[in-house]
Amino acid sequence: MFSQLNIRHRFEGRMWFFQVSIFILLLILLFRMVNLQFLQHDGLMLQAEKNRLNVVPVLPTRGTITDRFGIGLAVNHISYRLTMIPERVENMDTMMTQLTAIMQWTPNQIKHINKRIERSRKDRPVLLSDKLTWQKVAPLSARLHRFPGLDVQAGTHRFYPYKELTSHLIGYLSLARNRDLERGYLRSEYIGRSGLERSFEKRLHGSLGSQQEEVDAHGRRIAVLQQTPSSMGEDIQLSLNVDLQKAAAKVMGKRTGAVVVMDVHSGEVLTLLSTPGIDTNQFTLGLEQKQWNAWLNDKQRPLLNRTTQAAYPPASTWKLVSSFAGLRQKAPLANRSTQCEGFIQLADRKMRCWKRTGHQKINMHDAIMHSCDVYFYELGDQLGMQHLSDEGKLWGFGEVTGIPLPPESRGHLAPSMQRLHNGRERHWYRGETMITAIGQGQTTVTPLQMARFSAAIANGGDILRPHLEAGKAPEIIRHVDVKPKHLKRIQESMYAVANKVGGTAFYHLRHSAWKIAGKTGTAQVISMSQNDDAEKSKTPEIDSHKDHAWFMGYAPYENPKVAFAIFVEHGGHGGSAAGPIAKAMVEVLAAQEAKE
């Protein structure tokens, strides 16, 4: 047993034990505090700032695209977008259910949205829905506080007022994809995917701004602390003349084809129309796969830009190239006449002129005016493949024009003799050279190349780089060394085509507002045996058996301003199918000039 004093003694000992224990416990706490507040201070301070601060990107407003008179071709409409920061959402399932009810999303839309959330970073805003009207977001806006992590932002969306009319030229936008993120784009940004939206992406886009916000634990914005404004993209004024484009489209109607009009001196493109077009607004409205597939599989190929991406046989328009070659190479026939009997006999083959009865005695001027085939068969025969090919090359065929609308087709020049001798090509027949001279055979050209060729004839031989920006300095790629008297002869012949009785386009162009000089072309679609006297098409109801129609040239004849190339797929005869389009456009241009 312990004595009372022993108990007292032990009690005092235990009290010291407690005093020491308290000291140790408080010391443990103090060490922990020094650890947190001193040693880990910098790291934890950073985390507190990260908690508090939210850097939100401020999207720039995309620059607009207007035509030469300031009419909007690609503009921005005010709309609202719904974004979400996934990591700030408390319960994703409940929120999505409630949002679906408010926004009336379809199951398909929900699927897309979920996919986008899955692929995105959890601490950055993800676009749920955009191009919303105020009526659509108003009910949500009022209840936003009940959806932490959600935000409604006012912004803009792209709108193309002329839809199909400018679809190939202007192009379209779509949301950034994974590989765009590597280039510094945000998931919620739109990027130009084709046409000028793509070519001028850097200039149109502008630069991102940012906003530093203070947010609370629920992700709600408490205050904006700092703002670096975004800078708007550049507004680009095109050389395009949208009224001219409209006039061309109107005459073109439902036919497929291409119309190019360019300034003969500056290289400015005034019209670049490819039909049919597509409504590019559907891309920004969220294109359905079904619609895209429909465009892809459409036999009329609405996605193809026929002005630059497609190359066609130049047909009789090529006779101008052959003529230049004849004059340059001093071919015997260039300054003489020949006899057209409606065909030319080559060994056992008959090479026909389009005019069965023949043009009789005919020289170069008349051969261009009447588009006599026999004359050019003989001229081509005298020149040979090499000279024909070289001349085409000089005038800018077989190479891209350099218009900022990639990808651009180069077309195809019939092989030169050099390549033939290298033995890489099969045996070349004399007859093939002859049909090359009238623009049939292997040669193909794009409508834009053809328009540039017209411009060069009009401006004295300058091959220009076609461009689309108003007021941009002309860029001459090369000057074709052609004798003025030779040029004059060709120009006069082209004038006769449209203005002299018997010219292939005379009937359709004689009363034009401006005097037009040009050349028709009718490209055979069905290759027929040259001896076949049968009807060209045994099934005329099938459009695709009709010939392609060309008309190229410039106006006004005395003082050339614009050059053009018109191509109508399966349009029939060049003069009747393509000519009226040229006439309609010249009328618009003359009227515009009168107004000024």
Next chain:
Amino acid sequence: MISVIQRMDKTLIICLLSLSTLGLFVLYAAVHDGDITIFQKQAVFWCLGLVGFIGICFLPLRLMGLLAWPVYLIALLSLALVPLIGDVHMGARRWLDLGVVAFQPSEMMKWALMLILAHWFASREPNTWANFLVPLMMTIVPAALIVIQPDLGTTLVLLFAAVAMLIVSGFAWRWILAAIASSPIILYILWHNMHSYQKQRVLTFLDPQSDPLGAGYHVIQSSIAIGSGGFWGKGYLEGTQGRLHFLPEQHTDFIFAILAEEGGLIAVTLLLIIYGILISRMLTIAAHAHSRFGALLTTGIASIFMLYAFINIGMVSGILPVVGVPLPFISYGGSALLTMLGALAIVMRVAIESKGNIPWQRPSSPLS
């Protein structure tokens, strides 16, 4: 009357007033841009509590001895009633609704247990089986009732405080170690007698990581708050973690984080020093107590304060699991404040009765 006031312990008074001032300042910071009535209520509780404090100082300690059994039995009875008629609040059944006020029997039991253990040991010899097992049962029965609520924090405080009473009552270390060693066995038996839903509650409580956005997130955020405060703090009302609601329960269990964020290491050290002085002074009062009952009771109360402070700061700073215990005199909560003031008043009464008298069974050196 005058003599009672004169005999009051000055150190306790200074500590108490410092804590009330500091506590109200920190609470204001925690709620100033939210529900300001919380601050006003707490200020009223302080006034009431201080009046009650002075009142209790006049009650002779003998009365506490007489009240020990009745208070303990009432606490035990109401604790037994909780599983039957208690209110469920935040996943745990802790409250009894008495019509006018709701109270937590577990809260009452802490002080009742100190009272009954002090009363038991005051007149008994240590190191006998009977004197060991009876207090053990007095502790384990209420502890079992509290752990199934579940309220692990209070259970821990209860058990540790009981061990403190064993230590101070003069039991040899082997008895104390035996008591501590027996707790796993007791817990094992208890576990097997629990319903599965009760087990589930305890499990969630023990493993906060099973709910990463719950308790785990809270500790991360409070650590960030404390650490970002740094040496000097962010300045009064300048803390961002609290203002932007990253801290959970920022006016109750996690209020320490507000103090640490805005006041920095300076304020934290100040608080720890005040707690140190307060508890150390209580132990000194115990050492010089005129009666053994007073000495034991004071030590028990001091250990509860210390456990509260240590567990709370430990859990907020991430070195202890999150068990809900308040920070003494700082956390918001009327009943906790009033009971703590009441307990402190009892300590004050011990000091008053000891002043000028010799400590129990010691011939010299009265409490100065």
